[in-house]
Amino acid sequence: MDTPALGGPLARHPRVVDALVVGLLLLLGVLPATLAAVGPEVDGPGVPAGVVLVVTLLQVVPLWWRRTRPEVAAGVVVLAHLAQLPLTDGPLPSNVAAPFAAYAVAAWSGSRPARLAVLVVCALSGGLGVADWWDPELSAVPQVINAIFFSAVASLCWAWGDLTRRRRELLERLHEQNLALRRDRDQRVRIAAQDERTRIAREMHDVVAHSLAVVVVQADGGAYAATGSTQWDREQAAQTLQTIATTAREALAETRRLVGVLRADELDGYAPTESVADLPTLVHRVRSSGLPVELVSDDLDGVSRDVGLAALRIVQEALTNVIKHAGPGATASVRVRRDDGLCVTIEDDGRGAAATDDGQGYGVVGMRERASALGGHLTAGPRAGGGYLVTAHLPEDPGPTRRDEP
Structure with a gap:
């Protein structure tokens, strides 16, 4: 014994x-x-x-x-x-x-x-x-x-x-x-880390894609203006270069911050600094790139940070797609209203269904993921009369569990 x-x-x-x-x-x-x-x-x-x-x-x-x-x-x-x-x-x-x-x-x-x-x-x-x-x-x-x-x-x-x-x-x-x-704890940690990396990847895509689209449009306009010989052409070229520099500098700073977070593996410490209050600034930046944009918005005071950031990124991605695909002479409008949630509508009168697309982008997918993560929904597609329409509904109170879903 x-x-x-x-x-x-x-x-x-x-x-x-x-x-x-x-x-x-x-x-x-x-x-x-x-x-x-x-x-x-x-x-x-x-x-x-x-x-x-x-x-x-x-x-x-x-x-x-x-x-x-x-x-x-x-x-x-x-x-x-x-x-x-x-x-x-x-x-x-x-x-x-x-x-x-x-x-x-x-x-x-x-x-x-x-x-x-x-x-x-x-x-x-x-x-x-x-x-x-x-x-x-x-x-x-x-x-x-x-x-x-x-x-x-x-x-x-x-x-x-x-x-x-x-x-x-x-x-x-x-x-x-x-x-x-x-094992359950390790799996939850991996899922949470993957969720955070996916969120940061969406931020990276939105920042880089939007900034590069603006830079490309401004560079084309600056190159055209630089061929002119008038004082107005020179002023336009200088203003275009200034817009390119500002946009690239902001994108570079945001990219460095995102890459620094990933390198330090401190995903929970990442918090975007932008909010829905930056929506007028975003629209102004797109206007300066040469795309006429109309903004109609309700009072957005009191909108939660997550919902406001999602709305801002959806508008940013939708306008970036307008710049890339709508074609010359297109105009866009952005409407944000509040009822039982935040309703965001972005539409343009560009090419619509006739626009070319290589099918390898993640813009619409990222917008849907943002809306779904908050318990909302998003639809995107060509309009019947031409152009493209993006509508999103984001509940003002997303609840405690939806945010944790991978």
Whole structure:
């Protein structure tokens, strides 16, 4: 049996413990039987001492397999004890192997019937032994007490083994639960990180795509104005270059900040500095690029940061698409109104369905993701009478759970 005294280094080497148990029991059981074998007979005529020696070995040696084959070891031990009953008229030192076998089955057997069968044998063992060793010349009371004592010892060892098994199974279940919780925690961390990276990727796309679209349009206009010879042409070229420089500088600063956040792996520390209050500035910047844009907006005070930023980015991406795809001479309008949420409408009178598209952009996908992340919805497509229409509805209170969805 594994006792606290056998803890420490021996607990890490169970086969050493088994060897010590078998060795000590052989020393206590086989040695007396061997000494008794000096005479021709033991316990009466017709019982050779060698037979008793074999029974002793069968009671002790199977304990070597008490961990790996507890049912087989206990079965051999029980049969050896039953064989002892007609051979001897008293107990043998090797009978102490019985409690060890009872403990082993209760502690390491995976068969519940086997464990219960050994418990029954433990309860009957004392009575069977004392009945065989009964001495009529002695009082019945101490012999009955001996029978109860033998059965109690074997049953208590079985109960100890059963308690050890239950405790081991409980620790294994707790260990499995801890592993499952750890896997769940790691998965949540990965999902949260992926969610944040997706959000930053949308920000990067919106900043870079919009800024580059404005820069391209302004560069084309500046190149055309630079070919003129009038004072107005030179002023337009200078103003265009100034707009290109300002737009590129803002895009570079925002890109550096986003890349710095990704490099430092501090995704939760990232918070965009823009809000829906920057909507007039955005429209003015697009107007300066040469696209006529009309802005009609309700009072946007009190709009939450997430909803306001999503509305701003949707307008920014939609106007960027107008610059890239609507064609020359197109005009656009932006309307933002509040009812049970924030309703954003961006439309133009450009090419519409006739516009070319390589199908590899993520602008419309990013706009839909922004709206969906807040519990809203977005539709985008060509208008029936020409041009393109983008409408989005963003609830003012997105709720605590939608924001966490990957």
